Amino acid sequence: MLHVDGLSKSFGGVPAVRDVTLTITHGETRAIIGPNGAGKSTLFNLITGHLPPDAGTVTLDTTRLDRLPPHRRAARGIAIVFQAARIFRHMTVRENVMVGAHLRTRAGFLPAALRLPAHFRAERDIRAHAEEALDRVGLTPWADADAASLPLGQQRAMQVARAVCAQPRLLLLDEPASGLRAPERDHLARVIEDLKDTGVTTMLVEHDVAFVSRLADQVTVIDLGQVIAQGTPREIRADPKVVNAYLGAEGSPTP
Ligand SMILES: Nc1ncnc2c1ncn2[C@@H]1O[C@H](COP(=O)(O)OP(=O)(O)OP(=O)(O)O)[C@@H](O)[C@H]1O
Ligand SMILES: [Mg+2]
Numbered sequence: 001m002l003h004v005d006g007l008s009k010s011f012g013g014v015p016a017v018r019d020v021t022l023t024i025t026h027g028e029t030r031a032i033i034g035p036n037g038a039g040k041s042t043l044f045n046l047i048t049g050h051l052p053p054d055a056g057t058v059t060l061d062t063t064r065l066d067r068l069p070p071h072r073r074a075a076r077g078i079a080i081v082f083q084a085a086r087i088f089r090h091m092t093v094r095e096n097v098m099v100g101a102h103l104r105t106r107a108g109f110l111p112a113a114l115r116l117p118a119h120f121r122a123e124r125d126i127r128a129h130a131e132e133a134l135d136r137v138g139l140t141p142w143a144d145a146d147a148a149s150l151p152l153g154q155q156r157a158m159q160v161a162r163a164v165c166a167q168p169r170l171l172l173l174d175e176p177a178s179g180l181r182a183p184e185r186d187h188l189a190r191v192i193e194d195l196k197d198t199g200v201t202t203m204l205v206e207h208d209v210a211f212v213s214r215l216a217d218q219v220t221v222i223d224l225g226q227v228i229a230q231g232t233p234r235e236i237r238a239d240p241k242v243v244n245a246y247l248g249a250e251g252s253p254t255p
């Protein structure tokens with residue numbers, strides 16, 4: 001589904017992503033793990049178009065994406081939940097979720113300004129997708145609450161709902177479980193499993209090895225901007241290169 005080939009990105013001459021090649025198949029859940037500063041978020045930003053690559057290509061199915069701006073990639077079905085929480089304060093949970101669909105809607109500024117029927121149709125569709133997304137992450141009872149009033153676990157769920165509202169085929173989640181308590185993590189894992197059941201392909205950056213092992217079909221390990229290993233969660237946990245670079249002697253990531 002997604003093929004990334006020879007992708008590289010430096011910041012001020014310092015490489016963050018170096019010659020990364022990987023292929024994600026339809027319907028899989030792929031975890032991307034690696035130490036802090038390894039280049040995981042940069043790789044995601046290169047896939048979504050929020051950063052331009054220095055070299056390399058990004059292909060979704062048969063379409064080259066690497067020259068398209070983020071909203072054009074979103075229109076082709078790529079959605080991201082960023083590592084840093086982005087919440088629109090003084091807006092309800094439902095309004096925060098609806099922002100996701102506006103990122104890829106075809107109805108432009110003109111129909112909205114002129115209040116044409118196409119605008120109202122698009123708004124009605126977005127509202128319906130938002131209700132569905134809220135339901136899928138279990139936030140329907142809080143749809144009218146002030147988004148900033150939610151506890152962290154529900155704020156994360158809201159961000160997943162925002163991405164889901166855009167009806168993605170490929171969903172990128174950058175550390176969605178960080179800072180969450182065990183029950184919140186478990187809820188989020190179930191949401192991701194449910195998305196997989198409906199055919200959404202997911203790429204997941206996460207440090208929690210148990211969370212990754214539960215969800216991922218394949219794990220790609222990145223260190224210093226390069227892919228150093230790939231395999232099933234079981235293979236990765238047993239790989240000496242990974243243990244040295246990342247997991248440490250006790251099998252848990254260093255903070
Ligand atoms: N906009 C930027 N400008 C300059 N340097 C950056 C920028 N974004 C990332 N970097 C650098 O690129 C490297 C990779 O950063 P990146 O955020 O991709 O790592 P990461 O694997 O996501 O780390 P973490 O686990 O801490 O989120 C780091 O050395 C970081 O300091
Ligand atoms: Mg990151």
